[in-house]
Amino acid sequence: MKSMLVFALFALACNFASAALVGANLPLGGAAGACPESDGENPVYLLDLKNRYVFYECSNGQPILMYCNDGLVFSPKNNTCDFPASRCGAFGPVGECPKEECDAPAFLRDAIDMSVMYMCVDGEAEERQCEEGLLFDPYREACFTEL
Template identity: 30%
Template sequence: MVNLKMLWFVFLLFSATINVDTQAQTFTCPERTGFFPDLEECDLYYICSKGNYEQRLCPDGLVFDDSDPNKERCDIPANIDCGDRTILQEPKPSPGCPRANGYYRHTDPLACDKFFNCVDGVPHELSCPPGLIYNDLASTCAWVTDANRKDCQKPKKDALDDGFICPDEAVAGPDGRKLPHPTYPHPQDCQKFYICRNGIMPQKGSCSAGKVYNEEIFTCDDPANVPGW
């Protein structure tokens, strides 16, 4: 009597083998030598040598950089445009690391200014510069207004002993670009001024002897060049 279960198992095994062989045969080296991406998987690529190819897979969390066929390079997804190559390998998560490699937000939802650099499944905690928070999409630190993270509130600002707190408004320099470390005049002493590191950390500053703060150019200057002096 024919064992139907055994026949069905053999059929499935044979079908799977046919599918694997068919998928493997769909790739053709564009050139005889080089490194080339898979058409569907962003972390899968091929090493071609004399027209023959070998299949390779980037470490989990990284994707293949197909910008130069002469270079074998995997990078974080934020740096690579995968286009239609949207399929990725199954993740290999660990505590703090959604995938084995890459940059990820901190597991503490209140630690917006911290993130993890995962290397082979081991998370390494890093901190953003003062005033910045971690940006998931760019895998880097960014201003609160640019990070697009509704879960993060604007960080509390420090105050100096005289009560000065860095203003919320961005300051444009003489060229119209936002100053990363804006300065402000002291209300009583023209030789003194304030520096806001990353727009949030206040610090006292003072001009050298014979100079005064010029708020039009945001730096110390000769008194003759400062209006109202």
């Protein structure tokens, strides 16, 4: 079977369809926080509450949706998109939140309910629920219809 390349509008480049469209096909949760009313000297970036493949850049008090390139996730510590493995050590289905400071939140799946995840922030777990009918995949750090 031939692999097909597609143009990833958000990355302005060609890539395999499975990689190029990951962030665009996931549900959004909205910006984690509010933008300042006016732009400062340095840009302000906000996480999305559900989708780690996107982030928001504040412009004149409004959050503007931005997409990370193929398979990268937003790191609020560095205000850049980065590989998930370079962030923190809480990967895998079930575990404890890391105690060290991380570049971005780490995610864990609930031991019983696969539609529940925990977002680790500063060593503390915050429970999150996937939308109805979706299951959390800790390796892709997002909710999907199938794992």
